[in-house]
Amino acid sequence: MTDDYKVIEVKRSIFEDNDADADRLREELREEKTFLLNLMSSPGAGKTTTLKRTIANLKDEMRIGVMEADIDSDVDAASIIEAGARAIQIHTGGMCHLDADMTRQGLKEFGTSDLDFVVLENVGNLVCPAEFDTGATKNAMILSVPEGDDKPLKYPLMFSVCDVVLINKCDALPVFQEFDKEAVEQRIKELNPNAEIFFVSAKTGEGFDQWINWVRTQVAEYRGV
Amino acid sequence: MTDDYKVIEVKRSIFEDNDADADRLREELREEKTFLLNLMSSPGAGKTTTLKRTIANLKDEMRIGVMEADIDSDVDAASIIEAGARAIQIHTGGMCHLDADMTRQGLKEFGTSDLDFVVLENVGNLVCPAEFDTGATKNAMILSVPEGDDKPLKYPLMFSVCDVVLINKCDALPVFQEFDKEAVEQRIKELNPNAEIFFVSAKTGEGFDQWINWVRTQVAEYRGV
Numbered sequence: 001m002t003d004d005y006k007v008i009e010v011k012r013s014i015f016e017d018n019d020a021d022a023d024r025l026r027e028e029l030r031e032e033k034t035f036l037l038n039l040m041s042s043p044g045a046g047k048t049t050t051l052k053r054t055i056a057n058l059k060d061e062m063r064i065g066v067m068e069a070d071i072d073s074d075v076d077a078a079s080i081i082e083a084g085a086r087a088i089q090i091h092t093g094g095m096c097h098l099d100a101d102m103t104r105q106g107l108k109e110f111g112t113s114d115l116d117f118v119v120l121e122n123v124g125n126l127v128c129p130a131e132f133d134t135g136a137t138k139n140a141m142i143l144s145v146p147e148g149d150d151k152p153l154k155y156p157l158m159f160s161v162c163d164v165v166l167i168n169k170c171d172a173l174p175v176f177q178e179f180d181k182e183a184v185e186q187r188i189k190e191l192n193p194n195a196e197i198f199f200v201s202a203k204t205g206e207g208f209d210q211w212i213n214w215v216r217t218q219v220a221e222y223r224g225v
Numbered sequence: 226m227t228d229d230y231k232v233i234e235v236k237r238s239i240f241e242d243n244d245a246d247a248d249r250l251r252e253e254l255r256e257e258k259t260f261l262l263n264l265m266s267s268p269g270a271g272k273t274t275t276l277k278r279t280i281a282n283l284k285d286e287m288r289i290g291v292m293e294a295d296i297d298s299d300v301d302a303a304s305i306i307e308a309g310a311r312a313i314q315i316h317t318g319g320m321c322h323l324d325a326d327m328t329r330q331g332l333k334e335f336g337t338s339d340l341d342f343v344v345l346e347n348v349g350n351l352v353c354p355a356e357f358d359t360g361a362t363k364n365a366m367i368l369s370v371p372e373g374d375d376k377p378l379k380y381p382l383m384f385s386v387c388d389v390v391l392i393n394k395c396d397a398l399p400v401f402q403e404f405d406k407e408a409v410e411q412r413i414k415e416l417n418p419n420a421e422i423f424f425v426s427a428k429t430g431e432g433f434d435q436w437i438n439w440v441r442t443q444v445a446e447y448r449g450v
Contacts, residue, residue: 042267043351044372096352126268127321127350146371147269175397
């Protein structure tokens with residue numbers, strides 16, 4: 001596994017630089033009082049729909065921006081702008097994650113000093129994005145009900161690095177009756193006892209009050225409001 | 226983006242070695258007449274459930290093996306063995322994909338000369354696995370209805386490299402009425418005019434006849450039976 005080993009070596013040296021980059025970006029964001037949320041999930045778990053409803057709930061009380069890191073399309077940024085936030089699309093050139101330097105470049109281009117709450121919609125992927133600190137203030141992930149309640153067992157790092165987990169598409173629970181809400185909660189808590197877990201449906205708005213309150217409180221505390 | 230550039234350089238040199246490794250593995254597999262299917266999808270799209278039903282349909286007419294590349298758990302291998310196939314679990318140490326060398330090592334450990342049809346259940350990820358030729362005879366992917374019909378727009382490489390696409394969880398279409406079967410088919414065909422597309426439900430068995438026939442025909446042609 002010489003090739004494989006080479007990759008890991010390079011990854012490690014990037015990790016070291018990346019951690020320093022991430023800390024530096026966090027300091028810069030703190031100076032301008034911009035809260036950056038790194039939002040991760042599998043493809044199709046509902047990041048964009050969740051964001052659109054979140055923006056609709058919060059756009060009158062804070063200035064919101066979204067940085068989209070989709071791989072090849074600009075479908076999402078357009079729909080985010082329609083929802084009432086500023087948005088920028090990053091093309092990652094096929095990269096499977098964003099690191100802190102890529103995040104900073106995107107934010108610099110975006111201009112965030114007039115924004116209170118910025119969401120980085122990371123590449124849809126439960127593996128690589130979990131390995132790279134983007135410099136975000138907090139990490140969030142969405143697990144959707146159709147993906148199954150075993151995902152914390154298979155992608156433990158992702159669940160370990162997140163401050164908050166949204167269990168989305170709860171409106172589909174009648175079709176996915178095998179999804180065990182208690183089991184998934186227990187599996188997440190075993191990996192990450194401090195994780196906040198909210199059961200929501202971005203489609204219907206079910207459970208959104210708690211999530212919106214979490215964002216509101218986090219941003220207010222961070223900004224010292 | 227110096228760090229980023231470094232990654233891409235190393236990736237490229239791996240690609241070159243990897244392509245040669247993949248071709249060598251394909252030759253070795255052809256000598257022992259073992260058909261290797263590389264099965265990819267997002268986390269939770271239904272790879273394991275699809276495999277279990279596929280094994281149940283075919284286990285009396287061919288010798289089947291499954292190589293599981295889940296990241297940290299051995300939940301899947303156990304359930305595959307129960308379904309009636311030989312199985313091996315590979316722990317990828319957090320890697321987000323398998324390359325040809327990792328695949329060959331796993332297959333060597335597994336011992337495939339007495340198997341007709343081997344499925345490599347790749348890491349749940351629509352990005353990285355698409356970039357690495359594993360040496361498989363054919364590539365397949367599963368897109369599940371709840372992920373949405375826009376996925377070919379966002380993960381075009383994955384849809385481009387696959388010989389067959391299963392659209393799974395069609396039993397959930399009544400809850401995901403926004404999923405447009407014609408649109409997804411058209412988007413896949415634009416990227417990959419030769420892709421076979423089957424609409425199925427691994428849970429109910431809907432649409433499985435066509436998929437099973439595809440596997441049966443492919444394996445028979447490959448083995449010259």
